[in-house]
Amino acid sequence: MISLLASLLISAEAATVPDINALTGFDTAACEGEGEARQLPRQKAIAQLLARYPIVVDVADFSGPQTPLAQRVANACPDDTCPADENSYTKLNAAVAAVLDARENSQLRLSWTGEGPEPAGRPERIAAFFDLSRPTYALTCLAAAPLPPAVIAAAPPEDAPAENGLRAAISHWRIASTVSETEKDDYTKRDPARLTYTDNAADAAPVISAKGTIAAPAIVTWGDQAVATKGFGDIRPFTSYERISNINIANEVNNLDLGLRGHFRFARNDGKEAYIGGLTAAYETDDRLESALTRFEASLTLPVKTWLDASLPALSSAGNNAQCVICQTTSMTLVSDYVDVSDPGAKAALIDLPQYARAGFDAQWDVRLNRGPDKPSFGFNLQYNRRQDLSNQGATADRLISRAAYYPTPQSHYVFGLEYDKGKDLTSLTGIDRWMFTWGYRQ
Numbered sequence: 001m002i003s004l005l006a007s008l009l010i011s012a013e014a015a016t017v018p019d020i021n022a023l024t025g026f027d028t029a030a031c032e033g034e035g036e037a038r039q040l041p042r043q044k045a046i047a048q049l050l051a052r053y054p055i056v057v058d059v060a061d062f063s064g065p066q067t068p069l070a071q072r073v074a075n076a077c078p079d080d081t082c083p084a085d086e087n088s089y090t091k092l093n094a095a096v097a098a099v100l101d102a103r104e105n106s107q108l109r110l111s112w113t114g115e116g117p118e119p120a121g122r123p124e125r126i127a128a129f130f131d132l133s134r135p136t137y138a139l140t141c142l143a144a145a146p147l148p149p150a151v152i153a154a155a156p157p158e159d160a161p162a163e164n165g166l167r168a169a170i171s172h173w174r175i176a177s178t179v180s181e182t183e184k185d186d187y188t189k190r191d192p193a194r195l196t197y198t199d200n201a202a203d204a205a206p207v208i209s210a211k212g213t214i215a216a217p218a219i220v221t222w223g224d225q226a227v228a229t230k231g232f233g234d235i236r237p238f239t240s241y242e243r244i245s246n247i248n249i250a251n252e253v254n255n256l257d258l259g260l261r262g263h264f265r266f267a268r269n270d271g272k273e274a275y276i277g278g279l280t281a282a283y284e285t286d287d288r289l290e291s292a293l294t295r296f297e298a299s300l301t302l303p304v305k306t307w308l309d310a311s312l313p314a315l316s317s318a319g320n321n322a323q324c325v326i327c328q329t330t331s332m333t334l335v336s337d338y339v340d341v342s343d344p345g346a347k348a349a350l351i352d353l354p355q356y357a358r359a360g361f362d363a364q365w366d367v368r369l370n371r372g373p374d375k376p377s378f379g380f381n382l383q384y385n386r387r388q389d390l391s392n393q394g395a396t397a398d399r400l401i402s403r404a405a406y407y408p409t410p411q412s413h414y415v416f417g418l419e420y421d422k423g424k425d426l427t428s429l430t431g432i433d434r435w436m437f438t439w440g441y442r443q
Contacts, residue, residue, distance in 0.1 A: 291345025
């Protein structure tokens with residue numbers, strides 16, 4: 001009888017231990033993307049964990065210094081042994097630790113994608129998993145997306161054409177406003193390509209304008225992109241187009257570029273700071289093929305983010321996703337270029353300028369306000385580009401673009417905004433002064 005009672009007590013005690021199924025417990029129906037790029041967004045993975053291991057807030061949690069909720073979870077188990085009196089924090093801690101230990105099953109693969117090496121300590125790894133203000137861990141979906149029931153039930157005809165993978169191929173092309181923006185791996189961080197309705201402040205002529213770059217998949221790569229402490233580089237073909245129509249053809253901006261872009265990462269041994277280099281070789285004409293310019297550009301992006309990043313991470317109330325509520329990013333790129341003008345065409349500012357060499361910089365400041373993963377977000381972006389002519393031939397140019405933007409969701413490919421653009425086009429040296437209502441797309 002005593003042994004029976006003891007076995008019942010042991011069973012009851014064991015029942016209080018959380019049922020941790022690690023990666024198997026995730027619902028992969030929430031995976032997003034196509035083909036090998038399908039991923040389970042980390043915010044959705046955290047939401048699923050919170051649904052299984054909800055946080056119970058005690059009144060005592062409001063006394064004393066306030067610790068972020070995610071940090072409380074991370075510190076609940078300082079090592080592999082959790083306290084005997086398990087609470088909601090330790091249960092969630094154990095669940096996340098099991099996910100970090102499992103790494104892969106038949107449906108999901110967990111990998112470290114953050115800057116620098118993966119943290120070694122358990123609390124630091126768990127805190128990084130919850131930190132949605134920066135890339136840390138990625139959950140890649142290995143199993144194919146389930147087909148709709150109607151498609152499964154319907155047998156394809158004998159002579160049905162084979163799947164050509166067009167959608168999967170398109171997903172690897174990058175679309176942004178400039179070629180340097182296409183180098184950002186996260187499309188939500190890219191400045192979008194856009195169509196605009198323009199109210200030209202110089203002549204009050206309303207026109208439609210366009211600006212965008214399409215970068216093809218890399219044709220050459222070297223190094224390891226997944227390891228922040230190692231160098232990495234790739235070369236991509238690209239096409240850029242910008243047009244600002246005008247009644248006077250000499251006042252148009254009409255640039256069509258075809259070229260190659262080399263992208264390089266130089267990282268310190270600890271991976272905390274990385275310098276990003278770029279080399280561009282391009283042939284520039286216009287959409288009437290009347291002008292001809294050859295241009296070369298070298299750039300070096302400084303690790304300003306590690307010096308000035310002031311993002312404010314926060315964890316919303318229980319039941320919602322953790323995310324960056326107010327996100328601020330800053331970038332500074334040193335640039336030098338050389339342009340040879342074979343035929344100025346209708347680009348009047350280049351008629352007496354056969355070639356020029358310049359040095360300058362590109363600076364950008366971006367602020368985002370995220371209200372939730374499925375709610376509209378808002379942003380403000382400020383860009384300033386400066387090129388100083390080294391031979392005083394009149395090729396100095398600067399351009400200021402400011403934009404207030406509306407995003408249907410933080411992950412949306414579409415962006416709507418109001419912009420002001422003033423200065424000179426950096427290659428054709430055409431004057432610009434305009435307000436714009438924009439429709440943008442990023443991929």
